[in-house]
Amino acid sequence: MTALHLAIIAPFLAAVFVPILYKMFPNIHTGWFVLAVPAVLFAYFLQYLPVTSNKETVMAVLDWVPSLDIHFNAYVDGLGLLFALLITGIGILVVLYSIYYLSKKTEALHTFYTFLLMFMGAMLGVVLSDNMMVLYMFWEITSLSSFLLIAYWYEREKSLYGALKSMLITVLGGFSMLVGFVLLYSITGTFSIQETIALSSEVVSHELFLPAMLTILLGAFTKSAQFPFHIWLPDAMEAPTPVSAYLHSATMVKAGIYLIARLSPVFAVSGEWMWLVAGFGITTLFWGSFSAVRQTDLKSILAFSTVSQLGMILSMLGVGAAALHFDNLDENLYVGATTAAIFHLINHATFKGSLFMMAGIVDHETGTRDIRRLGGLMTVMPITFTIAAIGGFSMAGLPPFNGFLSKEMFFTAMVEFTEFQLFNVDTFGILFPVLAWIASVFTFIYSMMLIFKTFTGKMQPEKLDVKPHEAPFGMLLSPIILVSLVLVFGFFPNILSYTIIEPAMASILPSLLQEGEQFYVDIYFWHGWTPELYMTLGVIGTGVLLYLGIKKWIGVYRLFPEGLSFNRLYDQTIIQGERMSEKVIGWHMTGYIKDYLLYIFSFFTAALLFTLFYKGAFVVNTENVAPISVYELILAGVLIVSVGIVMFTKSRLKAIIGLGVAGYTVALFFVIFRAPDLALTQLIIETVSVALFLLCFYHLPQISKNLESVRFQAGNFIISAAVGLTITLIGIAASSSRLFDSISGFFPEASYEEAGGKNMVNVILVDFRGFDTMLEILVLGIAAVGIFAMIKLRMAGREQL
Structure with a gap:
């Protein structure tokens, strides 16, 4: 990573330490620490003035996702340097002004300066990125950080309204701009802005030229508050004045201007x-x-x-x-x-x-x-x-x-x-x-x-x-x-x-x-x-x-009805959208898990069965199927009976026993199929699960008489049968048709020679699925912390009582 890359991400790095400094030095205004960031960056960018004055440019290359042609390439020329100096130069004065404008006694300065530095870094990323995808990433960070800055006084309704309005309009414009970038990529085969400019003759003659231009302009117009998308800017004035002075005079609203200027050689x-x-x-x-x-x-x-x-x-x-x-x-x-x-x-x-x-x-x-x-x-x-x-x-x-x-x-x-x-x-x-x-x-x-x-x-x-x-x-x-x-x-x-x-x-x-x-x-x-x-x-x-003579003619503004304004159109769109969403959500978000499962399984079976038969993917081939032993038939019968007990019993104790029998039966299947590690794991899980169920049995409420009299529901039975049929058919088709060579021969050899382990299952979990296992451990850790926190809160509540 070069010094130019560090200059772009420096505000983000500094933002991490702002809350720490705020806590460590409560008697010092946090702005004095933050002031050093734009000051150092401004001095750093000044060194590029002789370079750009001589028509020279600087490109700092950093591969990020090369397979997708996404590179964090920082590019400095006359246009980028102009905006970088504006961002950091005005940033110095805004931070200095905010030190005296915002009181350290009444304001949450750590959040304010964290958001401000986020915005500063995002703007630098926008004006100094040569890759369109990286530019888009920083572009949306400016929308997010400006939303947080505008809503800084979140207890005020107008602040929240202005923040949401600005984010909705600019983010939607950003999505449009992203479409334009993808269209340009389909024309040129590159996300690099400079390479796209070099291929501008190909872009102009392409049939996607006009759609790419229109979608990119929409993103620029929304960001720079052009008519009729200007309505978000006045409401953004609910932000603290340092934010208004920074975002809406020198930085955020100039992002769209920058984009149009940058892509002018293309369009x-x-x-x-x-x-x-x-x-x-x-x-x-x-x-x-x-x-x-x-x-x-x-x-x-x-x-x-x-x-x-x-x-x-x-x-x-x-x-x-x-x-x-x-x-x-x-x-x-x-x-x-x-x-x-x-x-x-x-x-x-x-x-x-x-x-x-x-x-x-x-x-x-x-x-x-x-x-x-x-x-x-x-x-x-x-x-x-x-x-x-x-x-x-x-x-x-x-x-x-x-x-x-x-x-x-x-x-x-x-x-x-x-x-x-x-x-x-x-x-x-x-x-x-x-x-x-x-x-x-x-x-x-x-x-x-x-x-x-x-x-x-x-x-x-x-x-x-x-x-x-x-x-x-x-x-x-x-x-x-x-x-x-x-x-x-x-x-x-x-x-x-x-x-x-x-x-x-x-x-x-x-x-x-x-x-x-x-x-x-x-x-x-x-x-x-x-x-x-x-x-x-x-x-x-x-x-x-x-x-x-303004008093004599100011009444002309009364000729413009408020009901026909763009603000009115925006408000009505949001209100009607909320009402429609409430109706849609109220129709399918019933609060009952059985309804959610009904929707999920219905779509699951319909989509998979249609695809399976429409594509002719259902194949039955018994050539490589091993003979079924009598032990497997017996275990299958036991499994069916135990599942039936769970489904139809009215006794909770019998349901727990039936569930345990089903689990132990699956473990015996693993033994027959010569998978002792899986069998051992299954036995441990079932033992712990049954024990926990039994321990909790005493504290569970009695089964309601209404539940005991629940009638058979044909719809639920049909969907359940359809799910089982779908899984069975997919399993048969997957086993009967081999599009690729089996991977089973790879793991025994690779586990020993490449991973140095003799236990293939352990090697798969630790090495081949290392990130998956790590994330599973992370999820368990988060769950453990959450449970511990709830227990502590409950104990603290009892102590207060």
Whole structure:
């Protein structure tokens, strides 16, 4: 295992020790120990910057299940490194913030940080795995760990609702993505992402290309909260604010963005990919921004803004696919869309992370996040206001912040997309800049709401749960660092151009570069009086007017009936599904073992008998059958009589004796068949069983008179006879037809020569079936521990009485 593999699994290993550290050092906040994990990993991944800047990659190979082509291969290129740095870098700030946000006196910190580290490791596995099956494994771990993080305050009903909602939607999308990976494997014969990219020409021409693309996109859309699957993200805001800042600004919701970017070299040459990615992205951008304005909770506003911003990034990746349809890169203007997508991916992590932390600070220091109860906090929380202003203005796309630069590049991409001459863009392409502009107006409005309705106006102390005051410096440090990056990346954006952005572009659009070439990336503020600048001025002017007159038009949201929402559809689906499942379960889960056996045996006999005769597998061959001795006939008669006694006697003592006779008779059969070890084992088991039955006989209740009068049931008799007939026919057919040479000659020879044992039965149990025997011992051990625990609990209960 290489250092790169260790870097991926390091958070999982650290998570094992979190509960131990929590117990050993109760007076120290557990977050201080956890903080070292993302810090060390961030420093480790920084060493790959020179490698990826030179268009080099690193592949660390580790065979896992080679027979299924599943290998834990870690791959670092520009795109993977970008996400690894985001995951660990933002992870440092989130852990630092959580130390001051979560009290060690009232919170279960060991569970919180265990889940957080699980999520961190899973995200690293997603972005650094070259094998699709390994990527899928980590993908589902992100869904599981995010479920646990969202449900961290499990005593709250809304937390459980949001956690379940997020897991159901993202896990179902993950299953769809798994189908897409299997389809790709059937086309290429490999699960390696890089090998699949190398075979992209074969994938495009294959008949399974479109199904593979659609199923993978469904997984990406659900994970990145694209319309109409966005409904899980606002409900996930019930998680603690550090979770929201981490999962929903820089990591989990970016997993779908990563998947689309990673597989763009395979699918982006098709018009369907471009329309679906760009179309869903621009629709999500509009709907998210439109929905954010109607929210009154700070985190809800930020949740819908995240939906909107994710749609913006996705639309740029979709439009950037147009670059693959030009032969001359110098004439290609569409590469800028991919540049903007990557740049805004970084910018979004900075300003959105700071805004989530700001919302958490306001909630922590005032007791509410409702903007209708807030206002006038600027004077008592000036540093928090500064954080909100910088982050909010950047999100609104105002200069001189980094959000303005990527938003201008976004407008440029949307305008230029209308000039694209393929895939009928000239018909509906005009909708892209129009929707982009309208969505940007709403983005401006909710950004101003976030800032001014919280921090300006008249303070309402009577509506606040606690007296507002500035947060401690430790809680402010992380958002201060993030808004500082907003300013640095705004004034000096080109420090990222050839270290982060251009290498990531080379991973997304590798076919556009010849060996030794690179993309030209130069980000700056002034481009002259361009259409995008006029669009920005229009956004500001219209946004200011609409914000100032918001009370006059906010009623438009009442035109959208709640009963027709996607949330309503989800709730009704869950409710109806639960009702249907209750009916189905109530029909067959009766609580009676006899009913369960009835279902099992009926299906068992019907399926096996049908298969046996349909395939012509029933054969009777008596050539190799040994003659039946008189002793065997006598024992068979005794066995039949003893079983009959067990079935028809009304005396429990007679039933126990009959059961013992049946067991001892089977042991005598083993003696006749020259299997002394089995006979000895059977005798011991029967002796112990009969003795235990007799010992317990006194404590058993008397047989009810109702049971004594139970009538003969023909249905049960038919099924019982059918089971016996089925087993008999299968046994005869198996003995009469030999498809393979008997294995009986292998064991005597292999037991002595290979295992070094003369007792063949013991060798089979210990060596040939070693894992089976070990697991049987494990099961017995678990049962023993469970019985011991129940006895101790019962004794403890008696002592309390």
